[in-house]
Amino acid sequence: MRPSTEPQPLSTDLALAPDPVIRFQNVSKNWGSNQVLKSLNFEVAPGEKVSIIGPSGSGKTTILRILMTLETPSEGLVKVDGDILWDVTAGQKVRETKQLRATRRKIGMVFQQFNLFPHMTAMENVIEAPIHVLGMNKAEARERAAELLNLVGLGKHMNHTPPQMSGGQQQRVAIARALAMRPKVLLFDEPTSALDPELIGEVLNVIRNLAHTTDMTMLMVTHEMRFAEEISDRVVMFDNGAAVESGPPAQIFKDPQQERTRTFLRAVLQH
């Protein structure tokens, strides 16, 4: 405790907190008259592992899709690693800019439906972007891809195509593919929702490993509450286009402050 007679200058406190790697400032997203995000303010610190929970239609996936530039915000400012990704004033027509393309490279995404390229082998899926976006030479890209595929436990499946693999294996390839671009921020959009129950574990193991061993920022939308509790530094509860509550997993799951969070958790944890 600092003595109250000697207040520290404010700037010192700010210097201790690192600049956020993700910053949403007054971001709204409308679909017609339906407001999916309502003037959202949201920040994620570098290296932080954040899980977003909430009922479907609460806007949680939209956050990821705006970050991955798969959706355009209707209004607001989004910064990633200090660079502007979106800066939209209401009613403005948005174009894909050079700035957006450059900033987008800092982000990777793992999709609910994996979205692997079905006509390419696991290896080809992983080396495609490093070669054609990062300009890596083929030998180097293959070497790195082999490391990553080994990391996700698929060293023996490098030459298999997605139709020859199980959902769990496909999702692990998709994780390796995203990692190959060395993103600062990795987004997970309900990564286990499309999987058969017995395949969920293998994918969660890979994500857990990443969460524990890398300083990459991870932002995950999930329905796996126990998993979110285990790996997250922070859990954010979303409802109706706004963050209802945010805090360490112990608080959110054991002692939620908001009634909305309590009812949601009661509903999803019951079965």
Add this chain to the structure above:
Amino acid sequence: MIWDNDFAVSVFPLLLEGLWVTIQITLLGTLLAAVLGLFFAVLRRLAIPVLSPVVSFFVVFVRGTPLLVQAYCAFFVLPAYGLSFDAFTTGVVVIGVNYSAYMAEVYRSGIQGVPKGQWEAATALSLPGVRTWGRIILPQAVRTVVPMLGNYLIQMFKDSAVLSAITVVELMATAQAIGSSNFRYLEPLTLAALLFLAISYPASRLVNRLERRYAPQH
């Protein structure tokens, strides 16, 4: 009129020559249509101001007018504007351009059939547009439409008979010429029909097999 076997045998080699021209027109025309159609389909999808609507109009125009009219225009009208080619070249270009409009539609359905997630994955990996089209979208789109393209090839094989009207000496024109110079149409026309069938029937069986093989992967 009774079938004259000796006459039939004597004109058969001539008809085979005509068939060979028909096959050449079909293969070259399909190649032109496949490439041009793909080009049109991609241009339409890219939604480039002015260019894409022009391509769309062109496709509608070609699909909405008879092949015979297009052939006549190319052969009898264009030379008046200094564009004059021999009948074979004109025939290949006319039928190729005509079918490109249909194939553009086929490719379009193939492109639409590629799941949205494939585009999104390409965006998430920051793949450039050319690479996304060339390596991700088109290989999947074309794969699913190969059987449909095969069907158009067979249809073009038969439609090429229309080009006899602009003096291309293919199978139909050959049969007609034999008929009019000998005053016997039964044998040459029957043989011509059988020769068309001899190619198109096995070809359509082949396309059926392709349909099973190139079923969508998703």
